[in-house]
Amino acid sequence: MPELPEVESFRRKIDPQALGSPIIDVVIKEENFLETPKDEFKKSLLNKEFESTRRRGKNIFIKFNMKYLLLHFGMSGDVQFYKNKRKEPKYSKVIFKFKQNTFLSIISIRKFGKVQLIEDYEKFIKKMKIGPDALEITLDEFKTIMEQKKRSFAKTALMDQSALSGIGNLYSDEVLFQSRIFPKTKISALNEGQIEELHINIKDILTRALTSILTHDDYPNDFFIPYRSIDKKCPVCKSKIQRLKISSRHSFYCSTCQSK
DNA sequence: CGTCCTGTTATCGG
DNA sequence: GCCGATAACAGGAC
Numbered sequence: 001m002p003e004l005p006e007v008e009s010f011r012r013k014i015d016p017q018a019l020g021s022p023i024i025d026v027v028i029k030e031e032n033f034l035e036t037p038k039d040e041f042k043k044s045l046l047n048k049e050f051e052s053t054r055r056r057g058k059n060i061f062i063k064f065n066m067k068y069l070l071l072h073f074g075m076s077g078d079v080q081f082y083k084n085k086r087k088e089p090k091y092s093k094v095i096f097k098f099k100q101n102t103f104l105s106i107i108s109i110r111k112f113g114k115v116q117l118i119e120d121y122e123k124f125i126k127k128m129k130i131g132p133d134a135l136e137i138t139l140d141e142f143k144t145i146m147e148q149k150k151r152s153f154a155k156t157a158l159m160d161q162s163a164l165s166g167i168g169n170l171y172s173d174e175v176l177f178q179s180r181i182f183p184k185t186k187i188s189a190l191n192e193g194q195i196e197e198l199h200i201n202i203k204d205i206l207t208r209a210l211t212s213i214l215t216h217d218d219y220p221n222d223f224f225i226p227y228r229s230i231d232k233k234c235p236v237c238k239s240k241i242q243r244l245k246i247s248s249r250h251s252f253y254c255s256t257c258q259s260k
Numbered sequence: 261c262g263t264c265c266t267g268t269t270a271t272c273g274g
Numbered sequence: 275g276c277c278g279a280t281a282a283c284a285g286g287a288c
Binding site for chain 1 (some may be wrong): 265266
């Protein structure tokens with residue numbers, strides 16, 4: 001589920017429902033999900049309130065009491081608010097109870113994902129090498145980063161969270177399809193126009209994906225993601241969709257539309 | 261039963 | 275050091 005647009009939609013759910021209300025209980029359903037020791041985690045959060053949120057790539061940082069709570073969702077994470085304790089979602093990992101009597105559950109079907117406390121935001125993103133956010137990055141920054149990644153495959157570079165953060169397997173396929181670039185093209189083989197087009201397409205695609213998530217609509221008609229299957233045909237030219245493995249992830253593409 | 265999977269990380273070989 | 279490939283982490287869906 002969660003790449004940048006999904007995570008941004010989580011953040012926008014959290015803002016109106018969780019900010020400014022005292023946390024009156026913290027329930028740890030799965031200790032392994034916590035990177036911070038359980039007791040310290042609970043003690044730091046209890047009776048505090050979330051003040052603001054920010055997102056960088058696939059990470060949400062919630063500010064409270066001079067610290068941050070970091071949420072990372074792995075492959076199957078979600079957030080859910082509910083009012084009735086009996087409505088506790090399956091696979092809840094951590095639950096916050098607010099004074100207004102609402103609950104916020106951090107959910108993950110699989111055990112990937114994590115929740116932890118961060119003392120210093122700048123230090124943390126440096127240490128964890130979380131690159132500039134894919135929606136925030138300027139063209140100049142993008143060009144610099146692509147220069148640094150010039151020996152990488154286009155697909156790998158787009159998914160590298162230390163280069164730019166937020167794009168995963170699905171949206172990298174989408175960006176490459178709409179940019180008509182074969183996934184295993186080396187970045188060094190792209191001309192300046194293609195780099196600029198990539199930069200524009202990244203923002204355009206992530207923004208439009210976010211809009212459809214927020215409105216609960218299907219993806220726009222020109223999106224490739226619904227065609228990510230070797231049983232499907234290219235929505236543009238009707239060629240059979242191809243698949244290849246790049247660093248053990250499947251990449252889907254159209255061999256006619258995406259030039260090598 | 262076997263296969264697949266939107267993420268990240270460690271490790272190995274080139 | 276950089277890159278790519280792979281395994282590992284888990285467990286539900288099909």
